[in-house]
Amino acid sequence: MKVAVVVFPGSNCDRDAAHAVRLAGAEAELVWHERTELGGADAVILPGGFAHGDYLRAGAIARFSPIMAAVREHADRGGLVLGICNGFQVLTEAGLLPGVLRRNTTLRFENRWVRLSVERRDTPFTHAVPAGMTLRMPIAHGEGAYWLPEADLDRLEASGQVVFRYAGPEGNPNGALREIAGVTNERGNVCGLMPHPERASEALLGSDDGLLVMRALVESLATAGAPA
């Protein structure tokens, strides 16, 4: 099993993500954003950072990186795509996930630990999470306030696309509507979240809860095989 971790100019969690993938038992390959193919990878991670300096809007320029055509094709074939933080922003800008990540309503860059409730445990990204468990992970972002018009939010909830919500005493760190921290597309094969599972993938880092997300991803590949 191989997971491609896309490296944009300004990505800064790419090696951490690759490390977490290896901890979860798969091979990881860093793929420069100018490439046009994913090197035969079974899944793709768009990592955190500040792709293309976050100029214009976070993710707005990365959406047009050459590699994104291959990411889109992979997603269209049903392949798994996980966007973490900046990667989530790229996926929304690319239209692969619904919504917008707006500037934090707290007026600051938020760099701290949060707790997540897992709203869906039947996704390729969460099935390794034990029932009732909340996940402790760090966030580090200035633009993480999930936003959609109210009617679209209702549809998103009704179709079960809200996967992670900020929960517990740590609360909602950025003003995200309905405490939304992570969503999937309708088909369920593309997922984005603002918190960093790769930064919570070893006990030494303060939590290894994030490894459950990586393990779920890798185990899904082992079960399903690569998309046709």
Next chain:
Amino acid sequence: MRFRFAVDVMPRDGILDPAGRAVEAALPQLHASNVHTVRVGRRVELTVEADSAEGARQTVDALAADFLANPLVESWEIEAIGG
């Protein structure tokens, strides 16, 4: 021919603008307490090579909607400028 445009992108009305709010919060220190309702956007200036002003304008219209602004949360105005 060359045509130069400015695209002014603003947060849509009714959408919270944290950058505007942060600027506003500093105003009392500038003794500008009579200033309020600050909103922060961005301005993009660009030159288009095209056969006609209309064609150039269409190019900018498309770029603004698809790239320079996010229509969900931002509005924009396009202005032809000299130079």
